[in-house]
Amino acid sequence: MNAIMWMGVAGIVGTALSPWITERLRSKNARRDQLVKLRLAIYADLLRATARLATTATASATSHPNDAEMIGGDDFDSLLSQAQVVASDDVYRRLNELSQLTETFNQHLVKAESRPVFPHRQHLHDGAVNDPLRLQHRRALADIAGGVAVAHGRVQDAIRHEMNR
Template identity: 90%
Template sequence: MNAIMWMGVAGIVGTALSPWITERLRSKTARREQLVKLRLAIYAELLRATARLATTATTSAASHPNDAGQIGGDEFDSLLGQARVVASEDVYRRLNELSQLTEMFNQHLVEAEPRPVFPHRQHLHDGAVNGPLRLQHRKTLTDIAGGIAVAHGRVQDAIRHEMNR
């Protein structure tokens, strides 16, 4: 077979495969764009949730033990689950750190809550809300709340870095 015949065969094959190759590249690009849009939507929700988490932690750490409530919850857990599917490794690692700090905060919050006291023993517990152990728990809560705010900033930086690539 001569070169002209091979060029003709290559032209026919190229013409036949061209639409298939073009469609394959287009669908791959469309999937990539869809993933980026999904990541962006989840990241926006995560940033809102982590900002609320940091604010709530700071407020709860500074408030009276009776008024403080646990942070995080089902919404944050749901967002973490979604992020596990689409987030980059760096963003997910930062979110994991934030989740661990949230759990630690909630554990210390339970320890800092005043326990119910029987009326006949009330005189022994007067001022116990500001006792040394309770103050230590409140300080620990404040430190963890600061760590949560820092972790929120790290999540934000990781997302910004990923989106600017």
């Protein structure tokens, strides 16, 4: 076979394969665009949730032990599981740090809560809200709440860095 004949065969094969190659590239780009849109939606929800975590942690750390509330919950866990599927490694690592701080905060919150006291023993527990151990837990809560706010900022920075790539 001579060169002209090979060029003709290549032209026919190229013409036949061209639509398949074009469709494959378009499909790949469509999947990538869909993933970016999904990430963006999940990241927006995550940023709202992490900001709410930071605000609630700060408010709970500074409020009376009976008025404090736990942070996180099922909504945050659901967002974490969604992020595990689509988030980048850096964002997911930052979210895990925040999740661990959330768990630590809730553990210290339980330790800092005032316990119910039987009426006949009330005189032994007057001022129990301000006993040294509870105050130590309240200070730890304030430190952890500051860590939650910092972790929220790190999540925000990681998402911003990923979206600007």
